[in-house]
Amino acid sequence: MTSLLSPTFTRTSLATHRNMKTAVLIPCYNEEAAIGAVVRDFRAALPDAVIYVYDNNSRDKTVEVAAAEGAVVRREMLQGKGNVVRRMFADVDADVYVLVDGDDTYHAPSAPLLVEKLVSEQLDMVNAQRISTAEAAYRRGHVLGNRLLTGLVRSVFGKRTDDMLSGYRVFSRRFVKSFPALAGGFEIETELTVHALEMRMPFTEVPTPYKERPPGSVSKLSTYKDGLRILFMIGKLVKEERPMQSFSLTAIGLALVSLVLAIPLVLTYIETGLVPRLPTAVLAAALMILAFLSLTCGLILDSVTRTRREAKRLAYLSVAAPGNERSAP
Helix, strand or coil, rough: CCCCCCCCHHHHHHHHCCCEEEEEEEECCCCCCCCCHHHHHHHHHCCCCCCCCCCCCCCCCCHHHHEEEEEEEEECCCHHHHHHHHHHHHHHHCCCCCCCCCCEEHHHHHHHHHHHHHCCCCCEEEEEEEEEHHHHHHHHHHHHHHHHHHHHHHHHHHHCCCCCCCCCCCEEHHCCCCCCCCCCCCCHHHHHHHHHHCCCCEEEEEEEEECCCCCCCCCCCCCCHHHHHHHHHHHHHHHHHHHHHHHHHHHHHHHHHHHHHHHHHHHHHHCCCCCCCCCHHHHHHHHHHHHHHHHHHHHHHHHHHEEEEEHHHHHHCCCCCCCCCCCCC
């Protein structure tokens, strides 16, 4: 494991890639108490980067504080972190993108390590895995919820991440420009992770320090409401990215219910030659038909999903790998 606080790494290793354009993207909503420190810390960590603060209808002085610290401030009127990330990815042109929340809980001095790892290993995403010993850093229920949701994604899409909901990541240009960004809120982290897993992109996680919010900064994440939205997003992504699995499970469930209803009727028919409880027989037949229809939908949508994945893959391959941008013809 690379030491995050080691003074031996940093400027000399990063100097090789100074000709690459780096953008720090900070989505913000009512972060007057924290955004100034975030901008200052990331400017110190990445002095050659352009720092963008995208305000999402803040009612405090977030915009004024960010502008006073020298950040490029822009606005996104559609409410929700996912909408802000979609706008940032569309507007900003760079070789390396550092995405971080504006709440001053993430470790800015780790940014050069994350960028260096992305470029030197030609990765498409480096996820900052949050490591904290401070109880105040996590709200009650967030650790358990993160583990449950991350475990669910790992079981379906692959065991390559341990902190799916981290708000601190570094991306290559080809990740950003091939990412559809369909989520509207905090479920955007789930979509980012699943995109990397489904496209089989090279990515890794690096443990980074995580701390509590500064005084005056309040979390915008609702434990239960946003947790349910993330769970719904996972279900939606399973349906869209793994339709054969999703619809096959539905078909199996319908078929089992149909058999449970039909077996007694069949046995009675064999013994007496009569079909009792005709409505039950009709229901069993209808459920079996629905099971086959569900299986057919899964087969059709699986072909559609493969076509969509091929299109995203071509968009991904149309951009050079990180570190190769300047050598490309």
